[in-house]
Amino acid sequence: MSDLSCADPAGSVGAFLCRAGQHLRAAAIENPRMEARLLLAEAMGVDQSALLREPRAPVPPPAAARFGEMLRRRLAHEPMAFLLGRQGFWTLELEVSPETLIPRADSEAIVEAALAVLPSPGGRVLDLGTGTGCLLLAVLSERPDAFGVGVDLAPGAAALAARNAAANGLAGRAAFLAGDWATALSGRFDLVLSNPPYIESAAIPGLMPEVAAHEPARALDGGVDGLDAYRRIVAALPDLLQPQGCAVLELGLGQRAAVSALAEAAGLAIRGCHADLGGVERALVLAAR
Incomplete structure (x- = not known):
């Protein structure tokens, strides 16, 4: 029919x-x-x-x-997820809004890489630039003994992530706050996650209109070379990671070598890189030395 x-x-x-x-x-x-x-x-x-x-x-x-x-x-060309107000990610259904990036299947490679390095039972997890909370909440859903903190520059995004934690039964093991990357944090974590802005500024107008005109520019724009956020994150990681801790960073297409070089210059070890379902090197795994 x-x-x-x-x-x-x-x-x-x-x-x-x-x-x-x-x-x-x-x-x-x-x-x-x-x-x-x-x-x-x-x-x-x-x-x-x-x-x-x-x-x-x-x-x-x-x-x-x-x-x-x-x-x-x-x-x-407003994204369908914004019209519906929700998007599936991992095994979760998440509220979305124009204050956050829409979770994408490519980012599930970060969750897979994170679960491979996070001890079970899990420890303390930090998600920098949490958005909807998708990365942190997916990891917590698979590690029932873990506790996580999500940080986002936008207070509205942090509040949305907290609602997603509550809706998925994870509010008791997740806290969210507004802040500029890790500047408001103290203490160390077993795992740090981040899907930072990594698109070169000049490339943003050429993106599909659903992205360029509707998703938040602060979550897309990685500066002239796309690496501004990585520079700040890798510089903070040595003070954020436990001695045996790991970080998993989402990469844009072709960024593995450049981000790896930044990490090594900050004294971090490269543990590997996981590809997404399209074969793109997507999840860079770093470790404290």
């Missing part, structure tokens, strides 16, 4: 999906059929399967209004 049947009655599920799919395709949105279903299901408060079962069912006026507004925003 097609979900884009323009032969369905005006005002029906099928007709709404047909028109939305056409608009999304014209706006160069990938997977227009799937996105139309996601938006209409969200607006109507039903599962997508209900749309496919009853394409001739009427769309109630309040749902039609919600759908129209969500479609308008998506046609302006």
Whole structure:
């Protein structure tokens, strides 16, 4: 049964999906059929399967209004995750907002690398630039004895991460605060995580509009060479890590050599680098000497 049947009655599920799919395709949105279903299901408060079962069912006026507004925003290339207000990551469902980067599957390589080096039972974990809290919360979900601290420059992001901890049953083992990287912290950690801004400033306008126009610039812009945040983080790591502690940093494409050089200059050892599912060297593992 097609979900884009323009032969369905005006005002029906099928007709709404047909028109939305056409608009999304014209706006160069990938997977227009799937996105139309996601938006209409969200607006109507039903599962997508209900749309496919009853394409001739009427769309109630309040749902039609919600759908129209969500479609308008998506046609302006606002990310789907911001329209829905949530995004899946690892085994968690997380609240997202324009104050944070949207968690991406590529970053799950950082979680895998972290779990490989964090003792079990786990110890103290620090997440610098926590955003939604996705990295820290994913690690805590797999290490029930670990405790973590997440830091973000934006107070709104730190508050959002705390809500995500509570929603996923992890509030008792996670604390979040607003701060400038590690400057407000004392004490040492068994594991430090970070997905810092690493895109070269000049490259940001050329990113897909969902990213360049809607995700927070402070979480994207890594300076002229993309390495500004790494310089600050690796300089702080020797004072943050326990003697046997490790750090796992997310990398951008082709950044392994440059970030490794910064880490070695700071007195850190390179433990390895994990690739994401696309084969990109994504998770650099560092250790205290």
